[in-house]
Amino acid sequence: MKRYQLKIGGKSVDPASGDWFQTQNPFTGEAWAEIPRGTSADVDIAVNAAHDAFISGPWHEMTASQRGLLLHRLGDLIARDARKLAETEVRDNGKLIAEMQGQLNYLPQWFYYYGGLADKIHGATLPLDKKGYFCFTRHEPLGVVAAITPWNSPLMLLGWKVAPALAGGCTVVIKPSEFTSASTLELADLFDEAGFPPGVFNVVTGYGKDVGPALVEHPLVQKITFTGSDQTGRVINEQAARHLKHSSLELGGKSPNIVFESADLEQAVFGAISGIFAATGQTCIAGSRLLLQDSIYDEFVEKLLALAATARMGDPMDPDTQVGPVTTPPQYQKVLEYIDIAKQEGARLLLGGKPADRPECGSGGWFVEPTIFGDVDNSMRIAQEEVFGPVLSIIRFKDEADAVQIANDVRFGLAAAVWTSDMAQALRMTEKLRAGTVWVNTYRAVSFMAPFGGYKDSGLGRENGMDAIKEFLQTKSVWLNS
Numbered sequence: 001m002k003r004y005q006l007k008i009g010g011k012s013v014d015p016a017s018g019d020w021f022q023t024q025n026p027f028t029g030e031a032w033a034e035i036p037r038g039t040s041a042d043v044d045i046a047v048n049a050a051h052d053a054f055i056s057g058p059w060h061e062m063t064a065s066q067r068g069l070l071l072h073r074l075g076d077l078i079a080r081d082a083r084k085l086a087e088t089e090v091r092d093n094g095k096l097i098a099e100m101q102g103q104l105n106y107l108p109q110w111f112y113y114y115g116g117l118a119d120k121i122h123g124a125t126l127p128l129d130k131k132g133y134f135c136f137t138r139h140e141p142l143g144v145v146a147a148i149t150p151w152n153s154p155l156m157l158l159g160w161k162v163a164p165a166l167a168g169g170c171t172v173v174i175k176p177s178e179f180t181s182a183s184t185l186e187l188a189d190l191f192d193e194a195g196f197p198p199g200v201f202n203v204v205t206g207y208g209k210d211v212g213p214a215l216v217e218h219p220l221v222q223k224i225t226f227t228g229s230d231q232t233g234r235v236i237n238e239q240a241a242r243h244l245k246h247s248s249l250e251l252g253g254k255s256p257n258i259v260f261e262s263a264d265l266e267q268a269v270f271g272a273i274s275g276i277f278a279a280t281g282q283t284c285i286a287g288s289r290l291l292l293q294d295s296i297y298d299e300f301v302e303k304l305l306a307l308a309a310t311a312r313m314g315d316p317m318d319p320d321t322q323v324g325p326v327t328t329p330p331q332y333q334k335v336l337e338y339i340d341i342a343k344q345e346g347a348r349l350l351l352g353g354k355p356a357d358r359p360e361c362g363s364g365g366w367f368v369e370p371t372i373f374g375d376v377d378n379s380m381r382i383a384q385e386e387v388f389g390p391v392l393s394i395i396r397f398k399d400e401a402d403a404v405q406i407a408n409d410v411r412f413g414l415a416a417a418v419w420t421s422d423m424a425q426a427l428r429m430t431e432k433l434r435a436g437t438v439w440v441n442t443y444r445a446v447s448f449m450a451p452f453g454g455y456k457d458s459g460l461g462r463e464n465g466m467d468a469i470k471e472f473l474q475t476k477s478v479w480l481n482s
């Protein structure tokens with residue numbers, strides 16, 4: 001079985017604990033690799049290595065253009081190894097190979113974009129109100145960044161954090177999820193090959209409860225960039241506040257996918273299906289609440305069920321598979337528990353609602369049938385809480401005002417979509433929906449250029465786009481007395 005090592009200070013090293021844990025393939029349930037069980041001792045060494053690289057040595061001396069060039073080189077190496085990295089992610093988190101290949105092919109763009117931005121961030125000369133002084137501003141890197149990522153898209157979300165952090169001149173210690181650490185450890189070797197100096201990018205794997213707090217509370221860490229559940233996000237934000245550290249949080253969602261009667265229904269049906277069942281519903285932006293206007297409710301549900309019933313489940317490595325396994329055993333249990341809760345609450349089960357018992361799914365993996373509940377009331381737990389699995393709740397609405405009220409009546413605000421042929425209505429909706437991303441007649445589009453982040457309990461701060469680099473910078477005012 002493959003045994004990985006930590007990456008600290010440019011070296012592959014064993015964990016201080018001398019201990020490894022196994023990572024499993026969600027399709028078979030079998031262990032396929034050993035991941036180092038990092039602890040606070042490894043965190044301390046890694047943060048010190050990142051701090052040393054930040055305050056002196058080649059990274060510290062580099063110009064912004066030189067940093068940008070390294071990021072470009074790294075992007076090229078990711079493009080070269082995209083297939084291999086995609087296969088590692090499929091083996092570790094069970095996502096479909098086509099989707100992972102797509103993500104890995106796209107990931108280099110984050111390194112090209114922020115590599116290009118590195119030398120375009122500059123301060124200003126101020127038209128001062130005081131005679132005899134000259135004052136200008138500099139944007140300086142914050143220092144050591146702790147990046148903490150979840151299991152659903154390890155490398156894509158790494159790119160969203162690490163590319164702007166390094167472009168800004170910071171150094172990074174990253175902790176991937178204990179369920180999907182392998183791809184981050186493999187990517188670490190490409191940083192060496194691209195020519196990043198030792199200590200600029202470090203990986204400490206391990207359990208959240210061991211490595212997480214040690215990293216967040218380490219005195220030399222200046223900034224925490226976290227993606228994960230809102231429960232963990234709250235804990236991290238409290239720790240960050242106690243230690244006066246910068247933090248940005250990308251958290252969960254319960255996104256409304258709203259279909260008006262004027263919509264192209266065929267297109268909207270595809271949008272509803274991919275909105276919830278892509279990545280087996282395990283995305284923060286899953287369109288887990290489908291809001292249907294009264295007048296089209298029955299017709300739409302009929303079309304939706306017909307399409308959903310054709311979903312091919314099975315081996316995520318098979319390019320023909322459309323719905324793969326749930327990534328982890330605890331998540332599998334959680335999804336089944338929410339299905340029970342929905343039934344008890346009186347939601348009407350229209351499709352699925354049980355573990356998948358299909359020969360193509362094998363016998364060891366964690367498969368749940370694509371599940372659809374109708375007649376859901378927005379006050380039910382199934383409509384209010386993030387399931388993070390292939391479970392769709394359909395909710396009926398009367399008119400635009402009703403749709404807005406239901407869509408916003410949830411504590412999350414990550415994303416929302418509107419399907420309509422009335423562009424005036426679309427524009428009104430984009431204004432009224434309380435979400436960080438709103439799509440019209442599409443679902444799930446993201447780009448390195450488009451800011452991404454949450455309203456309400458879905459997070460603090462933004463990733464992607466020009467401003468994301470500022471999350472890793474601080475401004476200094478310089479005064480000269482003539």
Ligand code: NAD
Binds near residue numbers: 152157229
């Ligand atoms: P999680 O909160 O359980 O874990 C996320 C990471 O935090 C893991 O690396 C974990 O080991 C670590 N962690 C756990 N306890 C910690 C602690 N006390 N201190 C520091 N780190 C700790 O989340 P998950 O189950 O891995 O991921 C699913 C969640 O992520 C969902 O809620 C989903 O919506 C969210 N998510 C959000 C986005 C976004 O961009 N907004 C993207 C993807 C996933």
